[in-house]
Amino acid sequence: MGNNLLIVHGGGPTAVINCSLAGVIKGAQENPKVGKILAAKNGMGGVLREEFIDLTDTSEEEIQLIIDTPGSVIGTSRDPLSNEDYERAKEILIKNEISYCLLNGGNGTMDTTARLSEFVANTGIRVVGIPKTMDNDLGKTDHSPGFPSAAKYMAKTTKEIVADVKGLPIHVVIVESMGRNSGWVTAASALAGEQEGFGPDLILLPEVPFVEEEFLDKISSLQKRKSGIVVVASEGLKLESGELITKPIFKSDRAVYYGDVGSHLASLVISKLGIKARNEKPGLLSRASIDIRSEIDMKEAYNVGMKAVEGITNGYTSSMVSIQRVSDKPYQVEYKMVPLTKGMIEEKLLKRDYISKDGYGITKEYIDYLKPLVGNLDNKMISFND
Amino acid sequence: MGNNLLIVHGGGPTAVINCSLAGVIKGAQENPKVGKILAAKNGMGGVLREEFIDLTDTSEEEIQLIIDTPGSVIGTSRDPLSNEDYERAKEILIKNEISYCLLNGGNGTMDTTARLSEFVANTGIRVVGIPKTMDNDLGKTDHSPGFPSAAKYMAKTTKEIVADVKGLPIHVVIVESMGRNSGWVTAASALAGEQEGFGPDLILLPEVPFVEEEFLDKISSLQKRKSGIVVVASEGLKLESGELITKPIFKSDRAVYYGDVGSHLASLVISKLGIKARNEKPGLLSRASIDIRSEIDMKEAYNVGMKAVEGITNGYTSSMVSIQRVSDKPYQVEYKMVPLTKGMIEEKLLKRDYISKDGYGITKEYIDYLKPLVGNLDNKMISFND
Numbered sequence: 001m002g003n004n005l006l007i008v009h010g011g012g013p014t015a016v017i018n019c020s021l022a023g024v025i026k027g028a029q030e031n032p033k034v035g036k037i038l039a040a041k042n043g044m045g046g047v048l049r050e051e052f053i054d055l056t057d058t059s060e061e062e063i064q065l066i067i068d069t070p071g072s073v074i075g076t077s078r079d080p081l082s083n084e085d086y087e088r089a090k091e092i093l094i095k096n097e098i099s100y101c102l103l104n105g106g107n108g109t110m111d112t113t114a115r116l117s118e119f120v121a122n123t124g125i126r127v128v129g130i131p132k133t134m135d136n137d138l139g140k141t142d143h144s145p146g147f148p149s150a151a152k153y154m155a156k157t158t159k160e161i162v163a164d165v166k167g168l169p170i171h172v173v174i175v176e177s178m179g180r181n182s183g184w185v186t187a188a189s190a191l192a193g194e195q196e197g198f199g200p201d202l203i204l205l206p207e208v209p210f211v212e213e214e215f216l217d218k219i220s221s222l223q224k225r226k227s228g229i230v231v232v233a234s235e236g237l238k239l240e241s242g243e244l245i246t247k248p249i250f251k252s253d254r255a256v257y258y259g260d261v262g263s264h265l266a267s268l269v270i271s272k273l274g275i276k277a278r279n280e281k282p283g284l285l286s287r288a289s290i291d292i293r294s295e296i297d298m299k300e301a302y303n304v305g306m307k308a309v310e311g312i313t314n315g316y317t318s319s320m321v322s323i324q325r326v327s328d329k330p331y332q333v334e335y336k337m338v339p340l341t342k343g344m345i346e347e348k349l350l351k352r353d354y355i356s357k358d359g360y361g362i363t364k365e366y367i368d369y370l371k372p373l374v375g376n377l378d379n380k381m382i383s384f385n386d
Numbered sequence: 387m388g389n390n391l392l393i394v395h396g397g398g399p400t401a402v403i404n405c406s407l408a409g410v411i412k413g414a415q416e417n418p419k420v421g422k423i424l425a426a427k428n429g430m431g432g433v434l435r436e437e438f439i440d441l442t443d444t445s446e447e448e449i450q451l452i453i454d455t456p457g458s459v460i461g462t463s464r465d466p467l468s469n470e471d472y473e474r475a476k477e478i479l480i481k482n483e484i485s486y487c488l489l490n491g492g493n494g495t496m497d498t499t500a501r502l503s504e505f506v507a508n509t510g511i512r513v514v515g516i517p518k519t520m521d522n523d524l525g526k527t528d529h530s531p532g533f534p535s536a537a538k539y540m541a542k543t544t545k546e547i548v549a550d551v552k553g554l555p556i557h558v559v560i561v562e563s564m565g566r567n568s569g570w571v572t573a574a575s576a577l578a579g580e581q582e583g584f585g586p587d588l589i590l591l592p593e594v595p596f597v598e599e600e601f602l603d604k605i606s607s608l609q610k611r612k613s614g615i616v617v618v619a620s621e622g623l624k625l626e627s628g629e630l631i632t633k634p635i636f637k638s639d640r641a642v643y644y645g646d647v648g649s650h651l652a653s654l655v656i657s658k659l660g661i662k663a664r665n666e667k668p669g670l671l672s673r674a675s676i677d678i679r680s681e682i683d684m685k686e687a688y689n690v691g692m693k694a695v696e697g698i699t700n701g702y703t704s705s706m707v708s709i710q711r712v713s714d715k716p717y718q719v720e721y722k723m724v725p726l727t728k729g730m731i732e733e734k735l736l737k738r739d740y741i742s743k744d745g746y747g748i749t750k751e752y753i754d755y756l757k758p759l760v761g762n763l764d765n766k767m768i769s770f771n772d
Binding site: 039 | 395398399403425427428439441448451452454455456457458459460461462463464542543546547549550551552553554555556559635636638641643645646648649653656657660662664665666667668669670671673674675676677678765766767768769770771
């Protein structure tokens, strides 16, 4: 049985996925049980194609570059796997003398972790998951690395847009936020309001069914009180029926493409209310803007990578490193290994307690949860023309 | 005749318009010729409504907050002015004992500066312009404060998106850039390519007529060589005919609203080539992201504010503070007062020498012009899966 370690990335990158990779490399370099440190090029597909990157001798300087690069420096993918794929992955792991297999990802990847663990049972190969999702929709952990940075990005960005709109108050501005099914990131925009007068006016969450008339009424009545209105809306806004609020713009054999929610809402405001409106869609930047990362997030992402190496070399398999919050003030966490079984993890939506009664904002409870993860937004602002 | 000073903002804000305001306040506070320091609330409209903010006793701490706030902290506007408005403005200036009137803005505002100067001739009131435009389309100056920061934002953002797309290479990503008529900011995305492999694949400038078939051919042939493609496109892309490439989505009595260029191009790629594509539209963030500002820009913006006070109190009127580049290496500028006459300033488009032969990129000459303004992009990145 070999002692090589393999790290595989799954799903969309985050601003700190490479910090976890750095933690894995560093943890493995310092661990005498580990032989070569290999990375799959572009996710599970890379395993099946036997495309490995040898990171055993990564230098300190390279580790720093890894930490400072957004995206996934080894590549990631969203390939679905068949039973044949799992069998083939098992053969390839054995052939390459890999007994430590770490999968970094979200819900889908944790399911893959559990399934692959089953396929390699009795081979001595172990499989451990490293949590990662900017959406924060992964269960069995207080939060996932990637989310705090995306939340900070959304909060800072919203505050900056609010300041801009205060200065040229002729717009309704819709800011489209990532997070198709869960509203964790969208809701984080509320943190901009920590400094009074700089928060968004409305937050449209995917957990709350969108009612066009009610939305337009809200805009109309806001417009009577103030001239610059900022709305943060999830890219995945749905109607009561569960359908997306946007129409498909193109259907192919494999997929359906929908129009942008932000642009749709801006058009609604223009056409139904005759008010000037525009939309911003930072999109990928909310997971790629490395200057705006949360320091806690960078540290925790690194730590879950280290802990995964520690756990897997100590015998854990079919498990995930979980971040468990011990206290809010001071903020403290513990890292625990939690067992995984296939299909066990459900998409974690924003808790009802975190959504305000009217559905267009969030509660203090959510701020209490979020604030330690994001840290300070740093810049206090000023306005003379409120 | 009074000795009060008035500062008025015109047009869209930039990331450093408040730095110029700080320079004006500081310069005026230190100048014995100046009495009260007043600001018009929300632009020329504020003058006509006699809405002034008294900034005479602004504290050092407030000046720092002003510098750190995006948007315009005193408010700005895009109000067009009639002859009656100019007459009324003159009365109000006299009434409020204002003899120093500073207008901060772009082409439109410099025209207003010249016109207002004519209306107040023989009253002892002087009017001086402070250059500002993220679009960099203002003539009579090497560049305008606001542009270097927008350029840096676009370059950094593009580099981050390229890194993201390298890691999950299943997309064509269209990044829509601000700058409706001039391509200075869009072209600045090329600076991401200073680190090889991190530049955009195509740049679509408003100065270069868009040819759909050619664009799709370019994408197809890029797709044969690489799997993640990043295109930066101006929000104002036009056809050979001069028409925008997007269709109007709504017409009112007063205005026509067009769809987003980025979203239009992504739909084109999806529907005509059957390739997955998405679009990002950082929009207002390119002028509001204060963490990503160019240091040179902040300093120069402050300086043109100071110089405007110096110039106007020394007798200049119907003039603008111009930034004149003395040398590239080391980068050095001089601030000069240049005379304004109404209608004299033409929108400055990206020079033909700065656009590459095929029209889809830029030349080394543009990088040489741009680089000293933007400074270093700081973060070097790494990739293991090219």
